[in-house]
Amino acid sequence: MTPSHLVSKIPPPNLSIRSPFPISLTIFESINLFKNNIAMRFSLLLLSILIFPTIVFSQKDPIRFGKVSKAEKIITSTELDTDANAVILCDFGVIDFMGNAVEITRHTRIKILNKKGVDEANIVLPYFSKDNNERIFKVKAQTINISDDGELKKIRIKKGDIYTVDATENWKEKRFTFPNVKVGSIIEYQYSKKSESVVSLEEWTFQKSLPTLKSQLNVSVGSNLDYKIVYNGNRLIKKYGNKDANSWSLENLPPLKKEPFCPNPEDYVESIRFQLAGYKRYSSGGSEYVQLMTSWEKLAKDILEHQNYKNILNRKRLANKMLLQIIDENDEPLEKVKKIYSFVQDEMDWNGKYRLFPKEKFSTIIEQKRGNSAEINLCLVRLLQSAGLDANPLIVSTKGNGMITKNYPLYSQFNHVIAYVKIGEKDILMDAISKFRPYNLLGKNDLKPEGFLLDKSESRWIEIKFPLKTRAVIINNLKFENDQMKYKTVFAFFEHEAVDYRRKFHEEKGKKSFITTYLQKPIDEDEMTLDSFTVKNSHDLGKPFSVTCYFSKTMEDGLEADIIYLNPFIKKHLEKNPFINPIRYLPVDFILPSSEKYIYNLTIPAGYELAEIPKNIKFSTASKKISYTYVFAQLSGRNIQLSSNYKISQPLIYPDEYGDLRELFNKMMGLQATQLVLKRK
Numbered sequence: 001m002t003p004s005h006l007v008s009k010i011p012p013p014n015l016s017i018r019s020p021f022p023i024s025l026t027i028f029e030s031i032n033l034f035k036n037n038i039a040m041r042f043s044l045l046l047l048s049i050l051i052f053p054t055i056v057f058s059q060k061d062p063i064r065f066g067k068v069s070k071a072e073k074i075i076t077s078t079e080l081d082t083d084a085n086a087v088i089l090c091d092f093g094v095i096d097f098m099g100n101a102v103e104i105t106r107h108t109r110i111k112i113l114n115k116k117g118v119d120e121a122n123i124v125l126p127y128f129s130k131d132n133n134e135r136i137f138k139v140k141a142q143t144i145n146i147s148d149d150g151e152l153k154k155i156r157i158k159k160g161d162i163y164t165v166d167a168t169e170n171w172k173e174k175r176f177t178f179p180n181v182k183v184g185s186i187i188e189y190q191y192s193k194k195s196e197s198v199v200s201l202e203e204w205t206f207q208k209s210l211p212t213l214k215s216q217l218n219v220s221v222g223s224n225l226d227y228k229i230v231y232n233g234n235r236l237i238k239k240y241g242n243k244d245a246n247s248w249s250l251e252n253l254p255p256l257k258k259e260p261f262c263p264n265p266e267d268y269v270e271s272i273r274f275q276l277a278g279y280k281r282y283s284s285g286g287s288e289y290v291q292l293m294t295s296w297e298k299l300a301k302d303i304l305e306h307q308n309y310k311n312i313l314n315r316k317r318l319a320n321k322m323l324l325q326i327i328d329e330n331d332e333p334l335e336k337v338k339k340i341y342s343f344v345q346d347e348m349d350w351n352g353k354y355r356l357f358p359k360e361k362f363s364t365i366i367e368q369k370r371g372n373s374a375e376i377n378l379c380l381v382r383l384l385q386s387a388g389l390d391a392n393p394l395i396v397s398t399k400g401n402g403m404i405t406k407n408y409p410l411y412s413q414f415n416h417v418i419a420y421v422k423i424g425e426k427d428i429l430m431d432a433i434s435k436f437r438p439y440n441l442l443g444k445n446d447l448k449p450e451g452f453l454l455d456k457s458e459s460r461w462i463e464i465k466f467p468l469k470t471r472a473v474i475i476n477n478l479k480f481e482n483d484q485m486k487y488k489t490v491f492a493f494f495e496h497e498a499v500d501y502r503r504k505f506h507e508e509k510g511k512k513s514f515i516t517t518y519l520q521k522p523i524d525e526d527e528m529t530l531d532s533f534t535v536k537n538s539h540d541l542g543k544p545f546s547v548t549c550y551f552s553k554t555m556e557d558g559l560e561a562d563i564i565y566l567n568p569f570i571k572k573h574l575e576k577n578p579f580i581n582p583i584r585y586l587p588v589d590f591i592l593p594s595s596e597k598y599i600y601n602l603t604i605p606a607g608y609e610l611a612e613i614p615k616n617i618k619f620s621t622a623s624k625k626i627s628y629t630y631v632f633a634q635l636s637g638r639n640i641q642l643s644s645n646y647k648i649s650q651p652l653i654y655p656d657e658y659g660d661l662r663e664l665f666n667k668m669m670g671l672q673a674t675q676l677v678l679k680r681k
Contacts (some may be wrong), residue, residue: 021396057197061106062216062249063090065190066142066154072186073146075111080211080254080535085117088212089186093202095219103196104202105138109188110210112181120187120210121178127193130170134195141189143178143490155180199292201227201274204248206236207256216249216662217272224280228293230405231271236526240662248272252587260578261398261588268586270642275408296409296452303395303411310359312378312392315362319386322366327387330649333423341430341439344380350433354398354416354445373433374417380432381419391421394452395431399444399591406450406461419444420453429464436503438541444591469593476570476598480605483558487528487551489570491519496592498537498545505538505545515549519571528553564678568600571670573646579665584658589652597645604638604678611677614642619667621660625650628668644671 078087089109096103110120111603123141141157155178178187192570193510195202200535206215221227231237235250258266277293303309326343327336348369357370358365365371365379377393384391395414397404404413420430429451431442442464450461473492478485493501501518507515515533528551536546556559573596579588604610613632621626626648631639646668653661 011058014206038188041630057064062214063109064094065107065140065188068143068144068146068152069187071112072109073150074182077113078211078213080252080603081217084211084255085114086112086120086210088208088658089209089214090663091206091208091212091215093204093217095204095217095221097221098194099196099557100196100198102198102201103192105190105192106191107188109186112183112187114183117183118181121181123174123176123178123189125174125191125193126167126171127173128170128174128195133197134193136174136191136193139174139176139189139191141176141178141187141566143180144186144530145180145182146164146184146186156620157367176415178594198225199276200549201276203273204270206248206250206270207253210255210257211255214249214251215253216247218247219274220246224282224287225276226278226280226289228275228277228408230273230275230408233268236270236272241458252527257586259581259586259588261590262586263589263591264402265586275410290455294409296406299409299411300454301456304393304454304456306357309378309393311361312358312365312375313382313385314387315382318363318366319382323383323386333389336385336389336571337421337423337428337430338439340383340387341380341432344376344383344432345435348376348379348432348513349375356395356411356414356417369388373431376432377417377419377430384419384519389421389423391419392553393454394420394451395454395462396446397448398446399448404450414452416446418442420451429462434499436499436506436541441495441499447591461471466497466593467596468495470494471595471597473496474571474596474598475569475601477601478566479603480559483555485553487549487553487570489549489551491547491571493545497594498543501547502538502541505535505547510535512539517549519547520551521548527575559607562680563611564608566602566676566677566678568602568642569598569644569672570600572666573598573668577665577669579658579662582662584655584662587655588653588658588661590648590653592651593648594651595645598643600642600644601635602640602642602676604640606638606677607681609681610640611679614674614676617667617671619664621653621657623650623653623657623660625653625657626661626664628664630671641674660681 052338072089075087075089078084080087087110089111091109092107092109094105096105112118112120121143125136125139127136129135141162143155143157145153145155146182147153156177157176162174165173165175167173174191176189178185181187193202201219204217206212206217213454231240236248239250241246249350250270256269258265275293278289278291280287302312323340323359327339331339333474337522342629348365348371351370353372355374358372358375358378360368360371360375362379362382365375372381381391381393394417395411396416396418397414398416401415402413418429421428421430428440429442429446430439431437431446434443437443446464447466448464450463453460453462471494473490473494474490475490477488480486491501505514508517512530512533520528520530531550531552533547533549536548537543555564614630616632617630618628627645628647629643629645631643631645633643
């Protein structure tokens, strides 16, 4: 069970007085999201705010129910996304304190732009219903159709057509569907949601999956409450920075879409989060400030003392007994690390779930040989500690879980635990959930800038460094024998590439299907036949994974043909160009520095020559983060060589660099499609 006591202490009743306010902002810390010499382009700003009563909101609400502007009537598309099926005309929210509860009122208006946009007429409003923590009420909605002469026809949704559905044991949903929706319709809905928790106000996200013309949030909070606020995104910080504000508004926001090579788009969304840090408590003797938000040191102590952690980390007797079968007394520290890691990796199967907290006890996990990420890696830590090594848990947020705010000490920012061990001056980070990674190679999902070390004596932040550059080398040798083209192709995969292809090899149980599915598939159209293949280091995780394939292809006219066309790229760097859109709003994250080198060796058959000598080409992005080379070399006699090298030096590409990246990929894809032509002399 997730430990609720780690969230924060709940303030007592009669805490707040309803009173509008401007938020007085003091910059607390500007946080770098990306390290390893990657320039900061996307911002997260943490600000400390203390609430005092003051004047009411002076500005008008940006939207009124049923009141449609002339501009809203005539809009038929938006430059924010020319392919958009619908557009959010306005999304307006008000957060207000009502006694000991928080109430948010939201009003959303959408314009349907094409037939596919009609799907936006189905609305689902989720809320946390356990113990009546949240409830939704005052729901109203209507369809507005506009005649040719500009008249409005409004169709209200009846109360009986708004349904309450039990989504899960703890969650409910309000559901309804707008009637008479067609292209050009405007649909709008408004509702209030009441929450009994004032500790964490509802996050306001300015960007949605649809383009948004205007999004605004007003906040009115009781006096004497001390909140921390987090701005996420460049535009919010640029517009508001450290200004006093109780209302935030952004216009013309592009849609938040999944894009190739962007693991977590939510990392870059324009949004505001609030967290109650403390409050003033009054008594007959005056007032005192009560701190609610814990420190990182206290958070580490609370997690380590949680019973589910103690059920693993305190089980010394069983761990000591197990070690007798795993290590030798005279093993060097690094050898102990390798043996213990291999034992856990081999003996335990990951259930596919990233978790911060274990559920089962140490003995149960060992017996079942299966667990979530916390269970497996905490068992690893326990065994390392029993071996006399300086080992502790390191909690992290995976690539898909979002970024960490370092001055926001909440366990909910994390979703995974890995193992940390220190040998001399060397830090080793390990994650034993994969069967195919060596001890010193973290998974791609683990590669965030930092993790937080849970150490009883000195909890601290630990930098997670990029591993060695992952790479692949493919050498293709072609010779002609009578009417046959004979290929010997060697695929050599290193680091993470080795992990990925080794895993695929074992998933296919070492069968021919591994070649035909993952290596030969791109060349099926050439009617090549796989004659045989061999594999090296399929189980030795510390070495490159190597596959040697022998292919053949029958030529229709054999060596009697006047012209022979050859496709040198038996396996392309990329089969399709992932960057075809002219505009990109999110960064490109390749996760790792990497390179892929392709070498094509050809012995030209007697009586033939190249119709055209390929030109040597080299180009890169202006930032030098990505480069590509295409080199032709005349070797001895009739032997020639063509090499193609695609290299990523820095894996994070910002939107203002996207044009360069797209141009590079267009050129590279064009060269990959180029054939070599042999002609008779």
